Structure formats: C-alpha cells, structure tokens
Amino acid sequence: MIIAFIGWKQFADPEVSGSATGHDVLSSNSVAVLYTVNRKNPDEAVACVVRGRAQDGAEVGRREVLIPAGDEVQIGARTVVQTSRPAVIGEVFGCTTSVPSYLQAEE
Numbered sequence: 001m002i003i004a005f006i007g008w009k010q011f012a013d014p015e016v017s018g019s020a021t022g023h024d025v026l027s028s029n030s031v032a033v034l035y036t037v038n039r040k041n042p043d044e045a046v047a048c049v050v051r052g053r054a055q056d057g058a059e060v061g062r063r064e065v066l067i068p069a070g071d072e073v074q075i076g077a078r079t080v081v082q083t084s085r086p087a088v089i090g091e092v093f094g095c096t097t098s099v100p101s102y103l104q105a106e107e
Helices: 002-009
Strands: 016-027 030-039 047-051 060-069 074-082 089-095
Touching: 002 074, 030 060, 030 089, 047 074, 060 074
Parallel strands: none
Antiparallel strands: 016 030, 016 089, 030 074, 047 060, 047 089
C-alpha cells in the first residue's frame, strides 16, 4: 500500500506545470522564452523559473516569474531572461504553487 501511494504521488498529475513553446535569442546577453503554464487551480498564483542555456548546456541566466491567479487553467507567457553569455535556448526549469513572498503582487 505504501509503495502504491509513493508511486501515485510521484507520477500523478502535478498541481502546476510549465513547458517552453519557443524561444528567441534577442542579443548576446538576453533570450525571450515563450511558455505555457497549466494549473489545476487557476485561483492560485504560481511561480515559474525560466532560464537560458549556452551551447555547452550551462545555465547562463535565470529568472523567477509570478503567474498571478486568474480564470484560466492554461496560460501563455513570455519572459526575457538576461544572460551572462550568449544563450542558444530558453526553457522552463519548473513551476510551483509555493510562491516566494518577494514575488507576491502588491496590494
């Protein structure tokens, strides 16, 4: 029973997920990442980490992004990531419902 629960918890549909749908290298120090965020509960804000990677696979830029609560289960977004050297790809590292306090929207 415990093994079944662990398997279900590990492989069940996540509360939130993000996936890159495209990228555009803007300059030698920035890349725009296009991505889709899917969330089970659109009433909850989520945080995503978007990053740029160089030809050798190294992470050369990273940005945390707040996806505010809303009405849509699936939402498209575009984020520009500043990089320390040229990026060849932009991607979503991951998304979470645990939004850091510094990403909270101002009231």
